[in-house]
Amino acid sequence: xxxxxxxxxxSVDAPYTLGMQTPIAPTHSHGETDRMTTPAxxxxxxxLRPGVSGVRVRLAPSPTGSVHIGNxxxxxxxxxxxxxxxxxxxxxxxxxxxxxxTDRNRYVEDxxxxxxxxxxxxxxxxxxxxxxxxxxxxxxQSERLAIFQERARHLVAEGKAYPCFCSPERLQAVREGQxxxxxxxxxxxxxxxxxxHEADARIAAGEGHVIRFRTPREGExxxxxxxxxxxxxxxxTLEDSVLLKTxxxxxxxxAHLVDDHLMEITHVIRGAEWIPSAPLHVxxxxxxxxxxxxxxxVPIILAPGGGKLSKRHGATxxxxxRTQGFLPEALMNYLALLGWSFDATTEIxxxxxxxxxxxxxxLSPSPATFDYDKLRWFNQHYINHILTLDDLTGxxxxxxxxxxxxxxxxxRTDHPQxxxxxxxTALLKDRLETLxxxxxxxxxxxxxxxxxxxxxxxxxxxxxxxxxxxxxxxxLALLPELDLEDEAAAETRLRALAExxxxxxxxxxxxxxxxxxxxxxSPGLFGTLRVIGKDRLQARFADAIARLGTxxxxxx
RNA sequence: GGCGCAUUCGUCUAGCGGCCUAGGACACCGCCCUCUCAAGGCGGAGAUCAGGGGUUCGAAUCCCCUAUGCGCUACCA
Numbered sequence: 001x002x003x004x005x006x007x008x009x010x011s012v013d014a015p016y017t018l019g020m021q022t023p024i025a026p027t028h029s030h031g032e033t034d035r036m037t038t039p040a041x042x043x044x045x046x047x048l049r050p051g052v053s054g055v056r057v058r059l060a061p062s063p064t065g066s067v068h069i070g071n072x073x074x075x076x077x078x079x080x081x082x083x084x085x086x087x088x089x090x091x092x093x094x095x096x097x098x099x100x101x102t103d104r105n106r107y108v109e110d111x112x113x114x115x116x117x118x119x120x121x122x123x124x125x126x127x128x129x130x131x132x133x134x135x136x137x138x139x140x141q142s143e144r145l146a147i148f149q150e151r152a153r154h155l156v157a158e159g160k161a162y163p164c165f166c167s168p169e170r171l172q173a174v175r176e177g178q179x180x181x182x183x184x185x186x187x188x189x190x191x192x193x194x195x196x197h198e199a200d201a202r203i204a205a206g207e208g209h210v211i212r213f214r215t216p217r218e219g220e221x222x223x224x225x226x227x228x229x230x231x232x233x234x235x236x237t238l239e240d241s242v243l244l245k246t247x248x249x250x251x252x253x254x255a256h257l258v259d260d261h262l263m264e265i266t267h268v269i270r271g272a273e274w275i276p277s278a279p280l281h282v283x284x285x286x287x288x289x290x291x292x293x294x295x296x297x298v299p300i301i302l303a304p305g306g307g308k309l310s311k312r313h314g315a316t317x318x319x320x321x322r323t324q325g326f327l328p329e330a331l332m333n334y335l336a337l338l339g340w341s342f343d344a345t346t347e348i349x350x351x352x353x354x355x356x357x358x359x360x361x362x363l364s365p366s367p368a369t370f371d372y373d374k375l376r377w378f379n380q381h382y383i384n385h386i387l388t389l390d391d392l393t394g395x396x397x398x399x400x401x402x403x404x405x406x407x408x409x410x411x412r413t414d415h416p417q418x419x420x421x422x423x424x425t426a427l428l429k430d431r432l433e434t435l436x437x438x439x440x441x442x443x444x445x446x447x448x449x450x451x452x453x454x455x456x457x458x459x460x461x462x463x464x465x466x467x468x469x470x471x472x473x474x475x476l477a478l479l480p481e482l483d484l485e486d487e488a489a490a491e492t493r494l495r496a497l498a499e500x501x502x503x504x505x506x507x508x509x510x511x512x513x514x515x516x517x518x519x520x521x522s523p524g525l526f527g528t529l530r531v532i533g534k535d536r537l538q539a540r541f542a543d544a545i546a547r548l549g550t551x552x553x554x555x556x
Numbered sequence: 557g558g559c560g561c562a563u564u565c566g567u568c569u570a571g572c573g574g575c576c577u578a579g580g581a582c583a584c585c586g587c588c589c590u591c592u593c594a595a596g597g598c599g600g601a602g603a604u605c606a607g608g609g610g611u612u613c614g615a616a617u618c619c620c621c622u623a624u625g626c627g628c629u630a631c632c633a
Binding site for chain 1: 557
């Protein structure tokens, strides 16, 4: 029987080393711990420092375009930790949103607004952020430049960072020289030991420069990742990274770290692409004299063929998944399982259930391949089995309205088209994989007149056109006295009709199906007839009969 | 090249030294239901647990090496 350790030991045993903490062990989801003799251990959260009463996590995207699915997944885990796991343990849990717009070259004008919009659509709610404010405002880094510059100056004053005057051209030349000699590339620390008076003079003269971190050249740094365990890196392999750029903007390394500290972030769940720079961050925290947060690096999402997920494979941004008709709940369920599991068999987790079940202990360190087929299955499952009919009706409506099939207001229950929309949705929902499939499937049930279709479809296999026509004429004649609301009765009547005409039920039913919908595939015939209704059926049958008049029987 | 991370059915995963002749799900195949197509139900095939060494009475589970994949190696995040 293994237990989660008594909690991380945060004692610092080396200047540049985080206190050792054992990687978290998963809890057993069943078994002996429930015995009455076992005193209930106080619930603890891995990575939480003693004395800290709550969890504060963040999602810190940069507004450089549309949000990638991977960023959202990472943000979701943060959200689930704060709003789910932490709160279940009776802790305060705050999830915040911070915009990291420190790259002026990649900045995209409306990206931040779109970001908030799509994150809200997805279902993430933040307690502090650029739109809602909070105790640590502003939550946009470009509005916090003075803070970062002050911190950088502070490090320089303490000798833990230094100004570097090397031009991009020199840096490139250095790199090329290293490459041609087969050496590891990297900054050669040319300005690391400039005399202070010289550096000051050049700055005073207005010479452009960056601020670099004076990385220790000896020892090693340990990053304690909560799911991976300790990751040790020799300091010699680390670079003197740029902290502050020539334009006065901070790099990610400086900005995120200062803000995480100021905003009292307790857990940093971020993409695995940050593992290589995590030692730098640990060193930076030490240089500032700050306690670092707990780290969890979650794997990046792989593309079906290997490599990273790109346009070539399908949707990659949140916005694309939305327009393709995916439900945020289904997307969240699928994404959650791409690197996390609850047990051996449970796979359906609504957002509420995720908040109840999610725990960082069960996060996986290995990368997962994105499977569009499985996502579609989840989406279909939510459409068909999880959403209520009224909910689904409301979600399908915008897609149908965009296709011009219903009025934009038809989702309102007092709208004249609403009843039909709802009935059609009920009838067709089991074949919708995405909301975007709705126009294709519901079309025949919503429009007045059918779009043109292949008249040959009206003649079922092994059936003469004349027989199909006779069947439809009889059905049309029978229509006024049929009670379509009583599906069983209508079925009995039409089965009898088939027998009278000497047709197999399949033959008659198929002819009717095509006449009613223009297709050979539809929901059950009698539900189909009921929803389309007598008026439209009358017109469609008449049209079908006219079409059949132009098709001659095969002369045997 | 250097540094790092990862490695159980095609894919997502369960597995924490004996419950594993490896469980579940997607996809695939078959059957059932049936007026078509879906949905649903039932069943099947599919992983010698990357390979090789150890440790142990016993290893998918612990250790080491190798291989492969991925990431980082920017005044991008």
